[in-house]
Each structure stands twice: as C-alpha cells, then as structure tokens.
Amino acid sequence: MRDTVPGATDRATAPTGRTTAPTDRRRFLTYLLAAPTLTIAARAGLDAAAPAAAHAAAAEQASAAPQLLGLPGIPDILDLGDALIVAGLPTAHLLVLEIGTDGRAALHLPRLEVGQGLTTTIAMLVADELDARLGDVDVPLSDGRPDLLFNQLTGASNSVRSLYDPVRAAAAAARARLVTAAAHRWSLPADTLRTADSAVLAPDGRRAGYGELAAAAATVAVPAVPATPKSPDQQRLVGRRTGRIDARDIVTGRATYAGDLAVPGAVPTVVARPTTINGTLRTLDASAARTMPGVLGVVQIPTGVAVLAETFDQALKARDALRTSWNPGPVAALSDPDIRARLRAAHAPFLVPPLLTQYVDGEFDFAFVNHAPMEVLTAVADVRPNRAEIWFASQTPIVAQQSIAADLGLPQDAVTVHVVRGGGSFGRRLFFDAALEAARISRAAGRPVKLMWTRNDDMRHGRMRPASHHRVRATYGLGQVLSYEHRVATVRTDFRHGLGEALTAAGFNLSVAGISLAQAFFLLSEKNPYNVGVPTQLLSEVPLEMHTGSWRSVYSGTVRVADEIMMDELARRLGQDPVAFRRARLRDAGGRAVLDKVAQAGRWGRPMPAGQAQGIGYHDENGGRVAYLVEIDTADPHLPRVTRAVIAADLGRVINPSGLEAQLTGALIDGISVILQAGNHIDHGAVREGSFADFRYARQRHTPPSVEIHLLPPSGPPGGAGELGVPAASAAVANAYARATGTAPRSFPLDF
Helix, strand or coil: CCCCCCCHHHCEEECCCCCCCCCCCCCEEEECCCCCCCHHHHHHCHHHHCCHHHHHHHHHHHHHCCCCCCCCCHHHHCCHHHHHHHHHHHHHHHCEEEECCCCCEEEEECCCCCCCCHHHHHHHHHHHHHCCCHHHEECCECCCCHHHCCCCCCCCCCHHHHHHHHHHHHHHHHHHHHHHHHHHHHCCCHHHCEEECCEEECCCCCEEEHHHHHHHHCCCCCCCCCCCCCCHHHCCCCCCCCCCCCHHHHHHCCCCCHHHCCCCCCEEEEEECCCCCCCEEEEEECHHHHCCCCEEEEEEECCEEEEEECCHHHHHHHHHHCEEEEECCCCCCCCHHHHHHHHHHCCCCCCCCCCCCEEEEEEEEECEEECCCCCCCEEEEEECCCCEEEEECCCCHHHHHHHHHHHHCCCHHHEEEEECCCCCCCCHHHCCHHHHHHHHHHHHHCCCEEEECCHHHHHHHCCEECCEEEEEEEEEECCEEEEEEEEEEEECCCCCCCHHHHHHHCCCCHHHHCCCHHHHHHHHHCCCCECCCEEEEEEEEECCCCCECCCCCCCHHHHHHHHHHHHHHHHHHCCCCHHHHHHHHECCHHHHHHHHHHHHHCCCCCCCCCCEEEEEEEEEECCEEEEEEEEEECCCCCCCEEEEEEEEEECCCCCCHHHHHHHHHHHHHHHHHHHHCCCECEECCEECCCCCCCCCCCCHHHCCCEEEEEECCCCCCCCCCCCCHHHHHHHHHHHHHHHHHCCCCCEECCCC
C-alpha cells in the first residue's frame, strides 16, 4: 500500500558531510551537498555548442538577408522554469538518497510520476553517478513534505531541469562515502579504489557490495575522495536508450494507482453532481437509494451528494436512483457564442499603423479542452477527529495538504498526503479536487472512503484549458516585419495550486508590480522567437466561474500556434518560403539548426498531390527547441489525416532518448487532436461532452503511419520536454491543413 518508514534505529543520516551517526545503523541517507546552479547563464551559452555546419549555414543566410533585430522576450532572460528553480534553491539540499543493506539505492522523488517516465530518468542519473546497476535503483514517490516549501511541484516541464544537478550531487556524495568506508575496511588509499556494478573494487581484486558498506558509510564525516559529479564524458547511462524501469509492472497490472490501494475499511464512493457547472443542490430524496443492495451511506457535500457502497457498481446504481433537483450554476446563461463574444470584447485595441503601412490581421478562436487523462481521478481518504491520511496522485502535495487541513480544521502536520503514481495528467493533477472531496466525505461518513470520479464527472465538472480568442496584427514593408501585436483574451485560468507562492519566493512581488499571477505566468513563458520588429503581447482575462486549469503548454499551446500561422501568412504576403522566412528571422542559432534539420529530413517543399501538403511549426521554451514538419491528406474533407511527421529537437543533454521521443510523439498526438477534432462545447452552462465517445481525441486511425524524430547533439544542460512539442506540432498541423485546402483556418478544433 505504501512504504513503511523505518524507526530511528534503522537508518543513519549523513547530511552535508559533517554529521555522524552510530555504527550499528543498517542504512544511510545522503542529502544533497550542493545546490543546483541557476541555469540562466548556462542557457545563454547553448548556441556555441550547436553543430558547426548548421551555424555556418545560418550565418550565411542571415548575412544574405539582413533583418531588423527584434527585442528579446522576458523568457529569453528568465523563464518560468528558471524562476521555479530559484524558488526551490533554499530546500534543494533536502533531496534524499537511501542505501539499504540489500545494496539497493532508493531516491525518494519529490515529484509525481504520471507516465512521463520521470522515475526512469532519475534512476538513470542515480545509477550513473553511483556506479550502480540500474536494476538496483528504486525511485519511490515522496509523501507531501512541507519542509521542501516550493520544491515539490511537478509542472512547467521543470522536473529534469531542476533535479539534474541535485540528484547527481546526492549520488556522487553517496559514492564518495562508500569508497571511503571501503578504504577504511581495507586500509587502502581511497583514491586507489574504483566503483562498478553496485560495489567498490580494490586493485587486488577485493570487492565490497554497497549493502555491505552501508552502515560504515553512514559514519563517514568527511569523504576521503571528492564528492564531485561526473563530467558528461564519464557518464555511461545518460544518453543511452533505456526502457522504463516500471514497464513490466505497468503492462502486467502490478503498478499501483490510487484505485488499486487496499486501505483498510475504505469503501467505494461516487458523487452525484449538478446539471450545470458549479450548480448547487436544491432538493434531495435519497430514500430509494438507501435501501438498495450494498449501500452503506449517503452524505451531502458542497459539490454534490456522495453514495458509499460495498462495490462501485452498487454505488453507481444507487447514485442514479437519487432523486435530486439542482440550482443553476453562475454560468448557466452562457453558451459558446456568449463566451466568445465576451472574449472578443475583452481585447485592448491595436495601435493605429502608420499611414500607408501594409499590415496583416488575424483572429483566432481556441475551444475549451479537457485534460482527459486515461486514469480517472481517484482518491482514498481516512479522516479521524484528530488526523487525516489521503492517498492520491498529486502534482502539488504540499498545497493539497495545506488546503485539506484548513478545510477539515486540522493542523497541517495532522494531515498526511501519500503521493501515488498517476495514469496521465497534462496538468490535471495540479489540482486536488478529488482528494478534497474524499476528505470531506470521509469526515461526514465517519469512515475511510475510496472516491472515484467517473469519466463523465471529470469531463463535465473537472478542469479544462480555458477558451481563448486572439487578435494579431503585423505591419511590414520593404521585405521586413516592422511590428507585431498579439492580443490574447482567455477565460481566467485558475492558478491556485501554489505557483503564486513559488514566484513570490523567487523574488517576484506581484502585488508591488501590480500584475496578476496569470500575467506573471504569461510574461515568464510567452515570447515571439523571431525578429519581427517591435513585438507586443498582452493578456486579458474574462473572469467566469468555471473549472479551468493549466493544460499541457498552458498559454503557449494557443499563443504560439496563432503566431506560427501568422508567420506562414506573412511569408506568403512577402513572397517567401515559410521555412526560409522563419530561418532568416529566428534570433537563436540553435533554433535555426533545428529548423534546418527538420526541413532537410522532411524534404520540405517536395511535390505533393492536390489536397495534400506539408506544414511547419517551431517553438522554443523551457530550455529546449523543437520543429515539427507534418504532411496532411485532406482528400476526405470530413476526415483530414496527418500521414507523416518529422520532428527535430534540441533539448540539451538528453538523459533517455527513448523517453524524450515518447514525449515528442505524445505532443504530436495532442496537436493533431486539438487542431482537427477535440474540444469541449458549453451549452447553457454545462459541458456537452461526457466521455471519449464525444470528446473526440485522436484514435490510432488518426495518427500518422510514419513518425521520424531527430535529436540534435547535446548543446548544454537538460531542457524541459514535457510541454515543448505541443505548440509546434499544433501549428504544423494547422499550417499543413491551410496549404492543402487553400483556406485560412481561424477556429480550432476545425471540426467543432
């Protein structure tokens, strides 16, 4: 069910190299010795390491077609990931690596695994630095740890960026202590020993496994060898294709999700919910439901009516037997056209272009989009008068602990949050709606519960990417883009999951600056990567009482799609090839190398039959760069099909190429889905879609038969990959469709 924590006599601690512990303890912990280096300076040097040939070609073309230099965006100097790393610095040294007497290493991960392969990446880093066998490394998920402050948030494609140095430093510190312990045992100079295969080896052939040395290593105050992480040329696992360490457990059903937990006494529970978003209960007759087989209780909570039963089938049947009526929610008078009208009215006006200046305008609509993770939300709660335990998949367990404690009227330290792996998230598990409901139900019912949100529950009452409307105006003349204005209006995004506190800890005083949390997020993540004269980007929010949240790539998933469509249109106005137009204006040489690679590998510009075309999309964010080239067939106007995709990416130091390729492929499927067919309608304050039957995410038949991925040579520290590909993939699909049909699509998804 969950890891048990050994007592004080079962472990010894060696934080920061000075504290000693009794020799009879059976395992030791290594705490991080050095905080991670702020990556701003490192990111600034990425260009110098890009392929020389690509740099030469970029320089040649740039000199042949000089462009007006555009202003850098704030994310070029400090991006959201950098800010989160700064916020986490004070507690970065609290990362915990444990070595047991069985020789196994366990890095307690203060992040959430939701299928992105993070546990495999971390295990590779530990094994590499520790010189351990990969199979000897475990990566359990940490419970909510308030002592970490802002260092337990999984999001913003930041996990590898923020953990790369700390994990390596912790493992290097452990290795140094193990070597020192072996040197003491054998009375040999420590610098004559080496490590391999989870053991310390002596020149004369003697071998001591890490498990044998764990107790002695725990007593080492100052290692006799440097605790320095390896240089890239010394790494043996990093950069190698590696299968997921949990793959077998996942495919055989042994991987444990919240729904699999057998917490004693926890009974299956479901909730009857309002007919509109944020509606409230008017009347309830539960008499028939209470008499049904297996029903254990019916309790009212602020968000609906909970039914507890011996099985989920019985709970669902009893829920459907409830006689309820509901008060309409605060947006019950609104449907899609009303929301779009409010978004259009929220824009600040464009500047008046100079007399006789040519310009091109574009307006774009993007629909609400549900997160729709494959695993439905499930949470287990056991609430007693003086304590509570909660089990669920959480990207923000510290904030969840604080919020649940406040709601229950308990001290924060009386609430324990056990973080369980999740089956997908895409931002959904930043919020803890199900966990809070489960806690409320457990308290009201006086017993532990296992709450499941059905697919319909989450689709109609869960979080969505907010709908947005974009207005873009670009002025141009004499072959140059002179100015570029992008006005963004969105339904307000809910960021109440700890981001504001993290930014404050990083030194951003939002109240003094007079900007909202959404504005801060927007400023730290959004930029136009091209030289487009004088660029401006403005965000306006429409405050509707709806359940919104960060969806994979947040603002970039719409802002940069609109930008990339406009780049194609500007290229057409100026009589230039779309790739050449971008290449001449990209400020980043590494970006030009990525664009070159995808154009060359994808045979950009090759002849194609009528109704088929190529499209290109580029994006850089979170320390990475990516370009997608897709080919689309629109012969069937009701079922356009992406038939081929070529992807080129520069993510700096790649830990696991297989995992990175999976991320980029997943982003492609997201792009195909949200551009062509997947979105949520709002009808009189209710979400129309209720399951995958009508929320039409891409199926296997919609995916391209050919996907080709090119990872450029390492050019710096690891970048963030989780969200990077979505804007570029989406834009490539939209641009391919426009070129294939000769149309200018403006509303997405197209089939909506």
